[in-house]
Amino acid sequence: MEHLDTIVVGMGPGGESVASRLLGEGQNVAVVESGLIGGECGYYACIPSKVLLRAPEAQWEAAGVAGLSRPELDWDGLRGYRDGMIRHLDDSAQVEDYRELGAQVFKGRARLVGRDPWRVVVNGTELSAEHVVLATGSEPVVPPIDGLSDLGSDVVWTNREATTLESVPERAVVVGGSAVGVELSQFLAALGSRVTVVQRGERLLDREDPRLCELIADRFEREGIDVRTGTQVSSVARQGRGVLAHLDDGTRVETDVVVLATGRRPRAEGLGLDEVGVDTDGGLPAVDEHCRLAPGLWAVGDLTGQAMFTHVAKYQARVVTDNMFGREHRADYTGVPRVVFSFPEVAAAGLTEAAARERGLDPVVAEADLTAELARPWTYASDPVARMGLVADRSSGMLVGAWAFAPLSSEWIHTAALAIRARVPVQTLRNAVFQFPTFSEGYLSALDRLDL
Numbered sequence: 001m002e003h004l005d006t007i008v009v010g011m012g013p014g015g016e017s018v019a020s021r022l023l024g025e026g027q028n029v030a031v032v033e034s035g036l037i038g039g040e041c042g043y044y045a046c047i048p049s050k051v052l053l054r055a056p057e058a059q060w061e062a063a064g065v066a067g068l069s070r071p072e073l074d075w076d077g078l079r080g081y082r083d084g085m086i087r088h089l090d091d092s093a094q095v096e097d098y099r100e101l102g103a104q105v106f107k108g109r110a111r112l113v114g115r116d117p118w119r120v121v122v123n124g125t126e127l128s129a130e131h132v133v134l135a136t137g138s139e140p141v142v143p144p145i146d147g148l149s150d151l152g153s154d155v156v157w158t159n160r161e162a163t164t165l166e167s168v169p170e171r172a173v174v175v176g177g178s179a180v181g182v183e184l185s186q187f188l189a190a191l192g193s194r195v196t197v198v199q200r201g202e203r204l205l206d207r208e209d210p211r212l213c214e215l216i217a218d219r220f221e222r223e224g225i226d227v228r229t230g231t232q233v234s235s236v237a238r239q240g241r242g243v244l245a246h247l248d249d250g251t252r253v254e255t256d257v258v259v260l261a262t263g264r265r266p267r268a269e270g271l272g273l274d275e276v277g278v279d280t281d282g283g284l285p286a287v288d289e290h291c292r293l294a295p296g297l298w299a300v301g302d303l304t305g306q307a308m309f310t311h312v313a314k315y316q317a318r319v320v321t322d323n324m325f326g327r328e329h330r331a332d333y334t335g336v337p338r339v340v341f342s343f344p345e346v347a348a349a350g351l352t353e354a355a356a357r358e359r360g361l362d363p364v365v366a367e368a369d370l371t372a373e374l375a376r377p378w379t380y381a382s383d384p385v386a387r388m389g390l391v392a393d394r395s396s397g398m399l400v401g402a403w404a405f406a407p408l409s410s411e412w413i414h415t416a417a418l419a420i421r422a423r424v425p426v427q428t429l430r431n432a433v434f435q436f437p438t439f440s441e442g443y444l445s446a447l448d449r450l451d452l
C-alpha cells in the first residue's frame with residue numbers, strides 16, 4: 001500500500017485549493033473525485049448561475065442607461081457560452097493538469113477505512129497518508145412534498161438541472177426564496193419563464209436585513225415574479241406534460257417544472273467517519289476552529305456546515321494547510337461577505353441588526369438612499385436603484401454589519417467586510433476619502449447617519 005503525505009477527498013473549490021497549496025509545497029498528494037474536478041461550484045452552481053444572470057443583468061442595465069437601445073437576449077448564444085464555461089461537463093483537462101503537477105488522481109468515491117495512519121479506499125485501491133482532507137461539499141435538501149418522489153428529474157429540478165437547462169420552461173415554481181431561489185428565479189424569469197416563488201419564510205432572503213428583503217421583493221414584483229411567502233408546497237402531481245402544485249394556503253399553481261431551492265446539507269454520508277471512530281454531530285463532521293476533525297484529519301468547505309460559500313471553502317483551505325505546516329491558524333468568520341447576484345446585486349457582510357442584538361451588542365443602524373445623495377448612481381443609470389445600510393455597536397464604536405442593494409455592490413461591500421474584520425472604528429471610517437463619483441461614497445452618507 002502506498003503511503004502519501006496527504007489524500008484530498010472531493011475536488012470542488014475547497015479540495016482544489018488544498019491540493020494546489022500542498023502540491024506547491026512539494027507534497028506527495030493523491031486527489032479523489034467522484035464527479036468532476038471543479039465541484040458543484042464550477043459546473044452546477046456559482047459559475048453557470050452567474051453566467052446565466054449576466055446577460056439579463058446587462059440587458060436590464062442597458063435599458064436604464066440614457067442613449068442605449070435595449071439589446072436582445074440570445075438564448076442559443078448564452079447557452080453556448082454557459083456550456084463553454086462549464087467545460088461541457090468534462091474535466092479531463094483538469095485531471096491531466098493535476099497529474100502534471102505531480103498528484104495521483106483517482107476518479108471514484110472515497111471512504112475512510114482506518115486510522116493511525118489514515119487509510120482511504122477508492123475503487124478497491126487502499127491508500128494511506130499522514131493527512132486526509134475531506135472536502136465533499138453539500139447536497140440539496142429535498143423537502144417532504146407529497147408526490148414529489150413520483151416525479152422525475154424532467155420536471156423536478158435542483159440547482160443542477162436549473163443551471164444546465166437546455167431550454168427555458170414556460171412556467172416554473174421555485175420552492176425556497178433564499179440565495180439559490182432568488183438567483184434561479186431571476187434568470188428564469190428574465191429568460192421568459194412565468195415564475196412563482198414559494199417561500200416558507202415570511203420574507204425572501206429571510207436571514208438578511210428586512211429592508212433588503214423588501215427591496216428584492218419589490219424588484220421581483222416589478223419583474224412580474226409571483227412571490228408567495230409564509231407558505232409551502234404540500235403536494236405535487238403530474239398534470240398533462242406539466243405539474244399541478246398544491247400550496248398549504250389552499251391555492252394551486254400549474255407549472256412545467258418544480259425547482260428545489262430549499263437549502264443544502266453537508267455531504268457526509270458514506271465517508272466512514274463513524275466506522276473509523278471520528279466524533280460526529282448527528283453524522284455530520286464537527287470541525288474545531290482549526291478545521292480539524294481528529295489529528296491528521298481535516299475538513300473544508302460546505303462539508304463543515306459553515307457559511308456555504310466558495311470563498312469560505314478557499315479560506316478554510318488556507319487555514320488547514322497553515323495548520324498542517326505548523327503555522328497556527330484559527331478560522332474566523334467575522335465579516336465574511338454574502339452576495340446574491342441578483343440585479344441589482346444584494347450584498348451584505350457581518351451582522352444584521354437582529355443578529356447583533358442576539359449577540360448582546362447595542363446596535364445603532366443607518367440607511368442611505370444613494371440615489372438622493374450621490375452622483376454615481378445617476379452617471380451609471382438614468383433610473384437608478386442604490387441603497388445601503390450599516391450596523392454599528394454603540395459601546396465599542398465599531399462597524400459590525402453592512403448591506404447594500406445596488407449595482408456592483410458585490411465589489412464595494414468589501415470595504416465593509418474588511419472594516420468589520422479588522423475592527424476599524426466608525427470614527428476612522430468617517431475620516432476615509434473615497435473616489436468621486438463612486439458607489440463607495442455611499443459609506444460616508446450612511447456613516448454620517450449613524451447616531452454614534
Ligand SMILES: Cc1cc2nc3c(=O)[nH]c(=O)nc-3n(C[C@H](O)[C@H](O)[C@H](O)COP(=O)(O)OP(=O)(O)OC[C@H]3O[C@@H](n4cnc5c(N)ncnc54)[C@H](O)[C@@H]3O)c2cc1C
Binds near residue numbers: 135
Ligand atoms: C445555485 C448555486 C449558486 C451558488 N453560487 C455561489 C456563488 O456565486 N458564490 C459562492 O461563493 N458560493 C456559491 N454557491 C455555493 C458554492 O457552490 C459552495 O459553497 C461551494 O461549491 C463549496 O465548495 P466545496 O469544495 O465545499 O464543495 P463542492 O463544490 O460541492 O465540491 C465537492 C466535491 O466533492 C466530490 N465528492 C463528494 N463526495 C465524494 C467522495 N466520497 N469521494 C470523492 N469525491 C467526492 C463531489 O463530486 C464534488 O465535486 C452556490 C451554490 C448554489 C447551489
Ligand SMILES: NC(=O)c1ccc[n+]([C@@H]2O[C@H](COP(=O)([O-])OP(=O)(O)OC[C@H]3O[C@@H](n4cnc5c(N)ncnc54)[C@H](O)[C@@H]3O)[C@@H](O)[C@H]2O)c1
Binds near residue numbers: 263
Ligand atoms: N451567491 C452566492 O454566494 C450563493 C448563491 C446561491 C447559494 N449560495 C449558498 O448555498 C447555500 C444554499 O442556499 P439555499 O438558498 O438553497 O438555502 P438556504 O438555507 O439559504 O435557504 C433556504 C430557503 O428555503 C426556504 N425553505 C426551506 N424549506 C422550504 C419549503 N419546504 N418550502 C418553501 N420554502 C422552504 C427557507 O425559508 C429558506 O429561506 C447557502 O448557504 C447559500 O449561501 C450562495
